[in-house]
Amino acid sequence: MWGEYLEIIWGFVKAFAVGGSICMIAQIVINFTDLTAGKILVVFMLVGVALQGLGLYRYLVEFAGAGATVPISGFGYLLANGAIKGAEKGFFGAFTGALSAASAGISAAVIFSFLMAMFFKSKSKKN
Amino acid sequence: MQTIFFNNKPKIVATGTIAGPKESAGVVGRYVDKTLTDDMYGETTYEKAECKMLSYAIAQAIQNAGLTEQDVDLLISGDLLNQIISASFAARDFDFPFLGVYGACSTMAESMAVGAAFVNAGYHKKVVAATGSHFSSAERQYRYPLELGTTRPPQSQWTVTGAGGVLIADMGASNGYPAITAATFGRVVDYGITDVNNMGAAMAPACMDVLLNHLRDTGRKARDYDLIVTGDLGALGSRILKDLTWEKGVDIQPNHVDCGEIVYNVIEDEFQGGSGAGCSALVFNAYIMDKIKKRELNRVLFVATGALLSTVSSGQGESIPCIAHAVVIENEV
Amino acid sequence: MTGKNRENYNKNYIAYVNSFDPPTQHFKNCFRAFLVGGFICCIGQFIRIVYEKVFGLYGDELAGLVSVTLIFLGTLLTGLGVYDRIGRYAGAGSIVPITGFANSVCSPAIEFKTEGLVYGLAAKMFVVAGPIIVYGVLAGTAVGLIYLFL
Numbered sequence: 001m002w003g004e005y006l007e008i009i010w011g012f013v014k015a016f017a018v019g020g021s022i023c024m025i026a027q028i029v030i031n032f033t034d035l036t037a038g039k040i041l042v043v044f045m046l047v048g049v050a051l052q053g054l055g056l057y058r059y060l061v062e063f064a065g066a067g068a069t070v071p072i073s074g075f076g077y078l079l080a081n082g083a084i085k086g087a088e089k090g091f092f093g094a095f096t097g098a099l100s101a102a103s104a105g106i107s108a109a110v111i112f113s114f115l116m117a118m119f120f121k122s123k124s125k126k127n
Numbered sequence: 128m129q130t131i132f133f134n135n136k137p138k139i140v141a142t143g144t145i146a147g148p149k150e151s152a153g154v155v156g157r158y159v160d161k162t163l164t165d166d167m168y169g170e171t172t173y174e175k176a177e178c179k180m181l182s183y184a185i186a187q188a189i190q191n192a193g194l195t196e197q198d199v200d201l202l203i204s205g206d207l208l209n210q211i212i213s214a215s216f217a218a219r220d221f222d223f224p225f226l227g228v229y230g231a232c233s234t235m236a237e238s239m240a241v242g243a244a245f246v247n248a249g250y251h252k253k254v255v256a257a258t259g260s261h262f263s264s265a266e267r268q269y270r271y272p273l274e275l276g277t278t279r280p281p282q283s284q285w286t287v288t289g290a291g292g293v294l295i296a297d298m299g300a301s302n303g304y305p306a307i308t309a310a311t312f313g314r315v316v317d318y319g320i321t322d323v324n325n326m327g328a329a330m331a332p333a334c335m336d337v338l339l340n341h342l343r344d345t346g347r348k349a350r351d352y353d354l355i356v357t358g359d360l361g362a363l364g365s366r367i368l369k370d371l372t373w374e375k376g377v378d379i380q381p382n383h384v385d386c387g388e389i390v391y392n393v394i395e396d397e398f399q400g401g402s403g404a405g406c407s408a409l410v411f412n413a414y415i416m417d418k419i420k421k422r423e424l425n426r427v428l429f430v431a432t433g434a435l436l437s438t439v440s441s442g443q444g445e446s447i448p449c450i451a452h453a454v455v456i457e458n459e460v
Numbered sequence: 461m462t463g464k465n466r467e468n469y470n471k472n473y474i475a476y477v478n479s480f481d482p483p484t485q486h487f488k489n490c491f492r493a494f495l496v497g498g499f500i501c502c503i504g505q506f507i508r509i510v511y512e513k514v515f516g517l518y519g520d521e522l523a524g525l526v527s528v529t530l531i532f533l534g535t536l537l538t539g540l541g542v543y544d545r546i547g548r549y550a551g552a553g554s555i556v557p558i559t560g561f562a563n564s565v566c567s568p569a570i571e572f573k574t575e576g577l578v579y580g581l582a583a584k585m586f587v588v589a590g591p592i593i594v595y596g597v598l599a600g601t602a603v604g605l606i607y608l609f610l
Contacts, residue, residue, distance in 0.1 A: 008509060015505040016498035019557070023497025024490045026552035031484050034322075037277050037555045037564065038588050044556055045592050049599040053606070066504030069523060070530065071497070071556045072592070078523075079596045083604025094608040098600025104524035105531060105558065106593065109565040110585070112535040117569040117581050120539035122273040124166050124173065124263040172574045272571035274538050275588065276547020276554050276563050281482050319470035320477065328477040363480055370476075 015067030018060065022071040041072050048076025052084070078102055129337070130311040130344035137246035138304035139456065140253075140294045142412040143187025145180050147262070147288025150401075150409060153392045158413040159289075160187045166263070166288050174208060177261035177290075181206065181217040184290040184408075185257045192253075192294045196222055199294075200251035203238040205229045207260050207286075207404050208268060214258070231433030232330075232359050233313075234258040235291065235408040236452040239429075240310035242295045243454070252297050259290025260403035269323070269438060282325040284361045284402035287390055291408030293416075302459050305419045309345065311453040313337035315435065319446045323436065326447075327364020327387075327399055330432040333449035334360060335371040338430060341453045342377065349379045353424040356415055358407040358431035358451070359387035361399030386410035407431040416456075425458040489551055496546065496553030504530055504557075527558055534562030539570065564588040 026040055035043065048071075051057040057077040060068040068074055079098040086097020099106075144159040151162035161183065168176040181204065189199060202221060204214035205228040218225035230237040238256035245251045263273060265286040271277055298304060316336045320329040334357055342349065349355060349372075360368055365385040372379050390401035390410050401410075411429055418424045432451040441447070508526045511517045517525060537543040543563045547554045554560050565585055572584035586593065 011509070012502050012505055015501045019501025019504075020494035020498025020553075023550075023553045023556045024494040026497075026556045027490050027493035028486070030552055031486055031489060037271075037275070037560075038591060040552065040555060041561065041564065041589070042591050042595050045596055046599055049596065049603060053599075053603040064501075066508050066526065067498075067501045069526070070501045070504040070558050072558065072561055073556075075558060075561065075592070076596060076599070079600030080603045083600045084607050087604045087607035091608060094604035095601060097604050099597055101520075102596065102600075105527045105561075108528040108531040109535070109562055109589070112532050112562070113566040113569040113585060114581070116535045116539035116566050117573050120541075120570055121573065122263070122267075122567075122571045123541040125273060125544075174574075267571055271588070272567040274541060274544050274563070274567035274570055276538075276544045276550075276560065276567075278548055278551050318473045320474065325477065328480070332473070366480070367477065 011065055014064045018064035018067035019070055022073060044071065044073045045076040048073030049080045052077045052080035075102065075105065078105070128344050129314075129340045130309055131244065132309045133243050133247040133307055135247045135249070135297065136306040136308065136459070137243040137295050138298045138301070138306050139416070140296045140298065140304055141188050141192035142291065142293050142416050143184045143189070143191055143257075144291040144409055144413040145183045145187070145289060146409055146413070149262075150287055150289050150390060153390055155289075155390060155409050155413045158417050159409065160191070166261070173261050173263040173267070174212065177206065177208070177259060177264050178213045178216045180261070180290040181213050181257060181259040182220050184259060184292040185217060185221065185255055188255055188257065188292040188294045192296070194253065194294070199223045199253050199255055201226060201242070201245065201254045203228055203242050203254060203256045205234040205238065205258055205404070207231065207265050230431075230450060230452065231435055232402060232404050232406065233431040233433030233450055233452050234404045235411065236358070236429055236431035236454050239293060239295065239307065239454050240312065240452055243307040243310060246295050246297050249297070254295045255292055256295060257290065257292030258404040258408045260286055260288070260405035262286045262288045262403075265403055279398065280324045281398050282322065282327070282363060284326055284359065284387060284399045285391070286403035287359075287401040287406040287409060289405040289409040291405070291412035293412055305416070305456050305458050307454055308457045309455040311337055311341040311344065313451040313453070315448045315450050317446050317448040321441070321444065321446045323441045323447065325363070326359075326402055326434050327361040328367055329434050329447040330360055330449040330451065331364045331367040331371060334358075334368050334430055334432045334451045335375070337451040337453050338372060338379070339375055339377065341428070349377050350382065351426065352382060352428045353426050354415070355379050355383045355428045355430065356411060357383065357385045358433070359400070359402040360385050360432060361387040361402065363399050419456060419458060422458055425460060427456045429454045429456060492549060493551050493553035496550035497557060500530075500554070500557040500559055503533075530558050531562040534559030535566040538563045538566040561589055561592065
C-alpha cells in the first residue's frame with residue numbers, strides 16, 4: 001500500500017528533476033547564445049530525434065516519465081520512435097511513421113488553437 | 128552645409144496630442160489634449176486604433192489653432208507600419224493634400240522640417256505635420272505575436288501608444304508664436320549594430336552626426352540651447368550619445384533630455400524607456416511645446432532619431448542604418 | 461569613413477556598446493526555468509497517473525492523450541493572456557515544454573485573426589512553430605530510413 005504511494009511520489013520527483021533540468025539546459029543555451037524561442041524549440045526537438053535515433057532517449061522516458069516526454073525533446077523522441085517502429089514494417093512505414101506518431105499532438109495544436117482564436121482576441125499589454 | 132535656415136520664420140501655431148493609457152500615467156498625461164483609457168480607442172484592430180489616434184491629433188491641431196479643415200493646405204505625415212498605412216488612412220478623413228514621409232521614429236522632426244520649408248518658401252500658408260505609433264501594432268509587425276511567451280531583453284524599449292501633430296503657419300510679423308528657425312537633415316549612419324532590441328545604441332551615432340553637423344553649420348555651442356531634446360534613444364542610447372559627443376569635444380550633459388527616457392514614470396518592463404514615432408511626437412508636442420509656449424524654454428533643438436530597418440533586412444542579417452533630423456524651435460525675444 | 465577604417469570603428473563601437481550589457485543573471489534565470497519547467501512536467505505526470513489509474517489507459521493512447529491535454533491547457537492559457545506572463549518570468553521553463561509549443565501555435569492564430577480566417581488565422585498559425593514540424597518530419601523520416609536500410 002505505502003509502497004505504491006511512495007512510487008508515485010518518487011515518479012513526481014523524477015519528472016520534476018529531469019523536466020526542470022532540460023528546461024534549465026535550454027535556459028543556459030539562451031543565456032550564452034542569441035537563439036530565439038523558435039530556434040530553441042527546433043534545436044531541442046532535433047536533440048530528441050538524435051538521441052532516440054541512437055536509441056538513448058527511451059531510457060530517459062522510462063526513468064522520468066512525463067519529465068522526459070513533456071519537454072519538446074519528447075516530441076522529437078515521439079517522431080523518431082514512430083519512424084523506427086514504422087521502419088520495421090517496411091519502406092512505407094518508415095516514410096509515414098514519424099508524422100503518424102506525432103499526429104495527436106499536431107491535430108490537438110491545430111484544433112485547440114483554432115478554437116481559442118475563435119473565442120479570444122489578443123490583449124494589449126500594459127507592462 | 129546640411130542646415131537650412133528659415134528666414135521667414137514659419138510659426139508653430141498649435142499642437143494636437145493624444146496618449147494611450149500607459150503614457151497618460153506618465154509626465155505627458157497632464158499636457159495632452161486627450162488621454163485614452165482603452166488603447167483600442169473603440170476600434171476592432173490595433174491598426175485602426177493607431178489610424179484613429181493620428182486622425183484625432185491632426186484634427187485637434189487644426190482645432191486648437193482656431194482653424195477649420197478648409198484653411199489647411201497640406202498634411203505631411205508618416206508612421207511605422209508597412210506602406211505608412213496609418214498616415215495615409217488618416218489622410219483619407221481630411222479634405223486637403225497629403226504628403227507621406229517615412230523616417231521611422233524620426234518622422235516628427237522630418238515632417239516638421241519639410242512643412243516649415245514649404246511654409247517658409249511661401250508655397251503653402253498652413254501645413255499640418257503629424258505622426259503616431261501604437262505598441263500593439265508595432266509589436267506584431269516588428270516582433271512577435273502579443274501572446275507569445277518570450278522574455279524581453281534588458282536593452283529593449285517600449286513602443287509608445289500615442290500621436291501628435293503640429294500646425295505650422297505663416298503668421299507674418301506676428302510675434303506671439305514659437306518659430307521654426309532652422310533644420311538639419313541627417314545622413315544615414317550605420318555603425319554595424321545588428322541587435323534589433325538595442326535601438327538606442329544603433330541610433331546614437333546618427334544622432335551624434337546630425338548634432339555635430341548642426342552645431343558646425345550654425346556656429347553654435349551646445350549650451351546656446353536651453354534644451355536639446357532627442358527622440359527615442361532611451362536611457363542606454365542617451366548615455367552612449369553623451370559619450371560619443373564628449374569624445375568629439377561637445378558637452379551636451381547639462382541640457383540634454385531624451386523623450387524615450389522621460390515618457391514613462393516607472394522604468395520596469397519598458398527597460399530603456401519609450402520608442403516609436405509616437406514617442407517624440409507625444410513628448411515634444413505636449414510637454415516640451417507647453418514649456419516653450421510658457422517661455423520657460425526659448426531655444427530648443429529637437430533631434431528625432433529613427434532606425435531604418437525592416438523585418439526582412441534584419442532577417443537577412445543586415446545591420447541597422449539609422450537617421451536623425453534636427454529642428455530648431457525658438458521664441459522670438 | 462570607408463573601407464578598412466570603417467570596419468575597425470564598427471568593431472570598436474560594438475565592443476563599446478556590448479560593455480553596457482547588464483550581466484545576465486544566470487542563477488536566477490536558470491532557477492526559474494528549472495522550477496517552472498519541472499512544475500509543468502509534474503502536471504503532465506499528474507495527468508498521466510490520473511488517466512492511467514482512473515481511466516485505465518495505457519501505451520500510445522495514454523502518452524498521446526497526456527500531450528493533447530497539455531496542449532489544450534497551453535492554448536487555453538494563451539487565449540486567456542496568461543501564458544506570455546508566465547513566459548516573461550520563466551524564460552525557457554515555459555518555452556521548452558509541449559505547452560510552449562501550443563503557445564507558439566496559438567498566439568499567432570489569435571493575433572492574425574484580424575487579417576481573415578484563411579490568410580490570417582490559418583496561414584500564420586505555424587509562423588513560429590512551423591520549423592519544428594518541418595525539421596521534425598525531415599529528421600524523423602531520416603531516422604526511419606536509416607533504420608530501414610541498416
